[in-house]
């Protein structure tokens with residue numbers, strides 16, 4: 270049965286968590302894995318609300334940790350459905366770290382998580398269409414289509430990179446890199 274479209278705001282979700290000392294690495298900053306886990310958690314909550322069913326993570330894009338997050342920061346992850354396909358959803362997540370003592374907020378990264386909705390039979394199941402209520406919603410949907418197209422062409426190029434490289438013909442490239450050839454190049 271076709272479900273009613275659902276608005277972006279229907280499933281918008283914010284998760285706020287205090288960065289406690291046990292989340293820190295040996296350098297005293299927060300482990301990247303802690304943030305990844307929170308990103309996955311908030312993406313799941315947002316996707317499951319929209320889909321009204323259990324969802325699984327298929328891929329995570331755009332996770333670049335450009336600034337460290339400190340112990341004591343309050344990290345808020347704002348998640349919205351950016352795009353829906355037939356059974357998949359792309360959730361955009363904006364991560365903000367706040368220093369509670371001086372009130373300074375830093376946008377640490379934006380990630381895009383693709384989730385797939387699963388039915389009771391554990392097979393991908395159709396999700397409600399997304400109701401776009403303003404130009405911002407439409408812009409995010411269009412951007413997600415563009416990223417999807419870019420990713421598909423990138424995936425083809427990436428797969429070709431594995432199979433199409435002639436090592437002997439490309440050894441010169443390695444001489445400009447920080448690596449050392451440890452075998453006799455004339456041995457074939």
Ligand SMILES: CC(C)(COP(=O)(O)OP(=O)(O)OC[C@H]1O[C@@H](n2cnc3c(N)ncnc32)[C@H](O)[C@@H]1OP(=O)(O)O)[C@@H](O)C(=O)NCCC(=O)NCCS
Pocket residue numbers: 325326327328353354355356357358383385393
């Ligand atoms: C996600 C999964 C259900 C897809 O299975 P599948 O047999 O490829 O199913 P389909 O071909 O019907 O694809 C289902 C949807 O996933 C999308 N999809 C599949 N692979 C994808 C990928 N690498 N990136 C983005 N979307 C992808 C398809 O485009 C399709 O979307 P649509 O229905 O909106 O068009 C399956 O790969 C799976 O269960 N993976 C494990 C997920 C999991 O356990 N995650 C937690 C990891 S710890």
